[in-house]
Amino acid sequence: MARLSKDDARLHRQARQLVALARDLTDEEIDFVFEHYQESQNPGHGLDGAFFTPEDLAFDLTVEVGGDRLIDLCAGIGRIASLAAHPAAPHRAGRAPSEIVCVERDPEYVRVGRKLVPQAQWIEADVLALPPGLGGFDTAFGNPPFGGLARSANPTAYTGALFEYHVIAVAARLADSGVFLIPQPSAPVRHSGLVRPVRQHNGPYGRFTRETGLKLTSSSIDTATHARAWRGVSPRVEVVVCDYASARRATQAGRRPVTAPACPAVIGR
Incomplete structure (x- = not known):
């Protein structure tokens, strides 16, 4: 610690x-x-790659979060969820969502989160091995752990090592849209903190979109303004958006699969 x-x-x-x-x-x-x-x-902090989203950055992310049924993947203690569910949040029009679900595998974070965001349904589970029955959400969102962390399963068509892409692909089964905070090298465009945007359709992102059929759009949020607000790290990140509903329509039209079979294949941790 x-x-x-x-x-x-x-x-x-x-x-x-x-x-x-x-x-x-x-x-x-x-x-x-x-x-x-x-x-x-928290003892699991280093292994899980858990770094809580700074408040102002979490609020900025909620600008992209709309809909009446929301799910926060890798929720931590619920900072983003609390802001996304607040009636004063963008797109809320003074009304709280009808349902908000928080998924987090660390039992300590779940215990704290239930106290801080009691209006949410908290599910203590690995985001890559979710319990059956989840789905039908308007928006999935989150700040998942970054990089090549150990995984309990490979539940989607993405075969690479980057944990953030696995979470984004899992969310395709749960919601019509996704909003996620990911490392700058994993985004389709780097623009936060830069004078000129840099497109990067090859490399890690190219593999992700080829294997899953999912395409990410970079938000206009400049996350660099919050770089000093993180605790213990200062990552370069981007907010990305994914239109899962459009991807599903493409799949139904017979163009290409979005994800692999629904049953996760267990792999070594």
Whole structure:
């Protein structure tokens, strides 16, 4: 675990104490936990590649999240979900969604998330081995772990190593659209923090789109303005959008498959 300053350690303890309370938390207390709960103090932090999305970047991402039924994949403690479900969020028109589901495999994050986003249905599960019955969502979204992490399964047509692409491909079965925060090298276009956009249709993205039939569109959000707000890392990232409904229509028209068979093939961790 990373060492915290005395002040950060004290605030983290206070956040955990709030989560442990038997009563519901106030809005101010929820904000306090989101701000001061330190993911670096969770034993699985390094292995899972969990770095929580900075608040302002999470809010910017919700500009792309629409619809009445939402699912957050790799939800952490629910920062993005809490903002996407807020009646004041973009596309919400003052009304909360009818359903929001958060999927997270770390039991500690699920415990905290249930306290911070109680209106969500929390599912403790590996995003690559989801329980049956999920689907019909308007938008799937999230900040999945990046890179070549160990996986429990290969449930889609994508055969590469990048975890973020596996999550995006899984979401094609769940929702009509997807909005995800991914590393800049994995996006079709790099533009955040750059003077001129750089297209990169070959390499990792080229493999992903060839194997899955899915195409990603880069959002206009400049994530570079939030680079210093991350804790413990300063990744270059992009927000990407995927129109799964259009991809499914193409599949139904007999053009090409979007994903592989529904049953995941288990692989070694």
